[in-house]
Every structure is written in structure tokens, then in C-alpha cells.
Amino acid sequence: MSSASSINSISPPSPPPSPTMSMASINSDISEQPRKIKVMIIDDNAINLTILSRLLNKHFADTIQLTSVMDSGVSALDQLSKDQVDLILMDIDMPVLSGVQTTTAIRSSDNHDILVQNKNVPIIAVTTSDAAEQRELYRQVGMADCVSKPIALPKLRMAIESAMKTIPALSTG
């Protein structure tokens, strides 16, 4: 590019913000933008965790913030006692604590370690154990949905969107 054309292509600087714009109105504009939903994923198989993480980061980057990647129900419960999440994607067949047992522990009113904000977090089962009677069990213990492995992106998207409708209106902070 020649120097003459480069000079001609320089745009004048943008005008400074109008003095009538208040900090309140600026903050209001920012607060109207919904924050990303915080998601925890749980699976004892590292390969499955890697795939799900990549799926979420690649296809749901605008709406989801993957905040916790846990390899067991035990570690997930520990994390849920410290950090608030908006959605959990959980494997079912895991050693020590299965997905069903972990969900039961989260929902239990006797479990005072879990943050109260996490007690009713939507939980989606992500599993190869997806027969009708197993799906019914997941529903009974309080899971919102079940996505079969191998994960089909459209079905994952549908399950997440459905679960997101149950999340209270998001606000900043």
C-alpha cells in the first residue's frame, strides 16, 4: 500500500463521549447484557471431558462459561460448596459416587455443605446409560434431562437451551 493511499485511508478520530452520558446510563447498558451461564462438567473419563469441554467452548462460547471441569462426583461436591454454578453436565457411571448419587447429594436438604444457590441447579445427564427406565430414574432424582453419548450437538444444544429457561434471570456481579 502506498503512503498516499495510506494517508487517504486514515479515518478521523471518533468524537469523545457526550458529556450528557452519565455513568449510570453506561452501567445500565452494560447490565442489560446477560452474563454467560457458569457450567460445571463432570466425567471420570478424561477423553470425554476433553470432548465436552471443546464442544462447549467451540459452539456455546457466546452463552456459556465453562468454570469447572471435574473428574469425580466427590470433587464436584467439594467444588459446589465453594463456587456457584448455573448448569451441570454430569456423567452417570462414575466410581465412588455415581451421577445419580451425586445428584441426590446436591438435592438433599440434609447436605449443608453445598452452597444453597447450587441446590436446585439444573443437571443434565450425559451418558451411554440412556435406556427409558434409566432416564426415568434420572428424572426422579432431580435431573433435568439426559443427553446420550456419543454426544450429538443438536441434542446437547436443545437440552442446554431447555435447562437455561429454568435459570432465574441473570444479572451482573
Add this chain to the structure above:
Amino acid sequence: MTERDQTRTAVADPEDDRNGAETENEGEEFEDDGIIDHTTFDQLLEMDDEEDHEFSKSLVWNYFEQAEKTFGDMNEAMKKLDFPDLSRLGHFLKGSSAALGLTKVKESCEKLQHYGNRKDATGANTITDSEAEELIRALLIQMREEYDEAESYLRDFYEGQETQEA
């Protein structure tokens, strides 16, 4: 002798080799004879960056390591006739096999999961310990062959990709 050969030897029983007559010649081209579910595998490839297949390749190579370790664990569990552990291992490998679209391996893992629970292949009917042992012994040989097939296919695939990218 490599660990892989040890794995094969520990499981393979010449008297029980029901698949000997069906073994493919090593020099033959591997066709995609139901080895890979392309719907699933292609979704994996779509997660790669445009320039290369580093993500999916690293995942697949991690799967190879995981599978070798799991087959070793299965052999150990078989020596002890630890059926619950065999079932658990079958389920574990089923998940990652399914995630990569390795159809045959996944289906065999599911059978191992059932047999280890003293159930038939459908998971519906109970079988005896001796029936489970016999079925698992044959299945481990079959599963190994199916895995070797899938591994070769995937290695050839990525080798071809690297040749194209070069």
C-alpha cells in the same frame, strides 16, 4: 516383547481362538467396514482448528494410551476372574470408544459390561459365572482385534492428513 504383544498373549488362548480363520491379511487395505461411525468422528474433526487436526489427533492418541492401559487392566482382572472390575472396565472404555465413533469396540465393551454383571449380551438375562468366564475370554480376543482394526484405520487416516498438509 512389547507390552502390546504381552496383552495379546495374556488373553489369547490358541484353543479358544475362534477368530483365527477370519483374521485379515495385514497387507490388505483397511476399508471402513463399520469400524468408524462417521457422524460422530466427523463431529470430532469439526472441532479441529482449520489449519490442522492437532486437537482430534491428540485426543485419538490419548485414547490409544487409555485403551492399552485398560486392556492391561482387563487382563489382570481376567486372571483373578474379577467380574465386577471387568464390567467396570468395559463401561469405562465404552464411553471413550463411543465418543470417538469406534462402533465395534464400543459394542464389545458394552457386552463386557453385561457379561461382567453376569448378564447376557442384551443385559436382560442372568448367566452363570462359568458362562460369563467363557464369554468374556472370547470377547477379549475379539475386542482386541476390533481395537487393532480401529487403531490402524485411525493411524492411516492421520498419516494421510499429514501427507496432504505437507
